[in-house]
Amino acid sequence: MNICLRIVSTVVLAVATIAGTTSGAxxxxxxxxxxxxxxxxxxxxxxxxxxxxxxHVGDNAGVEEIVRDDFELRTSTAPGRPIxxxxxxxQSLAAPAPASNPSQMAVHDLxxxxxxxxxxxxxxxxxxxxxxxxxxxxxxxxxLATRYAAPGGATGVTIPGVPPQTSDIPKRY
Numbered sequence: 001m002n003i004c005l006r007i008v009s010t011v012v013l014a015v016a017t018i019a020g021t022t023s024g025a026x027x028x029x030x031x032x033x034x035x036x037x038x039x040x041x042x043x044x045x046x047x048x049x050x051x052x053x054x055x056h057v058g059d060n061a062g063v064e065e066i067v068r069d070d071f072e073l074r075t076s077t078a079p080g081r082p083i084x085x086x087x088x089x090x091q092s093l094a095a096p097a098p099a100s101n102p103s104q105m106a107v108h109d110l111x112x113x114x115x116x117x118x119x120x121x122x123x124x125x126x127x128x129x130x131x132x133x134x135x136x137x138x139x140x141x142x143x144l145a146t147r148y149a150a151p152g153g154a155t156g157v158t159i160p161g162v163p164p165q166t167s168d169i170p171k172r173y
Contacts, residue, residue, distance in 0.1 A: 040107040044116045047142060052100030055092045063089050068143045076150030112137040119152050128152030
C-alpha cells in the first residue's frame with residue numbers, strides 16, 4: 001500500500017473522502033508531497049459528521065445542542081426564503097438523508113466564525129449537495145449558525161469567473 005493510502009486510511013473513517021484517493025494521487029504526483037488534513041478540516045469534518053449522525057438516529061436534543069438558536073437554512077432554489085431552525089430540525093429528523101460523506105472540504109477561519117464548504121454525498125454516491133456552513137464559536141465549542149445548500153455536480157450552468165474547463169487544483173495544506 002503506498003504512503004498516500006496509508007496516511008488516508010489512518011486519518012480516515014471520518015475523513016477518507018476529504019483527501020480523496022484520486023485528488024490525493026494527483027497532488028502527490030504533481031508536487032511530490034502527500035496532502036495532509038489540516039487541524040480545522042479534521043475538527044469540522046468531525047462536527048459535520050456528528051451532526052449528520054445525530055440527525056440520522058433521530059436525536060432531536062443532540063441536534064438542538066449543535067445548532068444555534070438563530071440557525072437558518074438557505075437553499076439555491078429559494079434563496080430569499082430562509083428555513084428557520086425549528087422547521088429545519090423537524091424536516092431533517094422526519095426524513096433523514098443517508099449517512100453523510102463530506103469531501104473536498106475547505107475551512108476559512110475568521111476568528112470566532114468559521115466558513116466550511118464541502119460536497120456532501122450519500123454513501124450510495126448518488127446525489128451531491130454543495131454545502132457552505134457558517135459555524136460560530138460558543139465558549140470552547142462551535143455551533144452551526146447558517147447553512148447554505150445547492151445541488152452539486154454538473155448542472156450545465158455557467159458560473160461567472162470560472163474557466164470553461166476546470167481541473168482539480170492541488171491545495172496547499
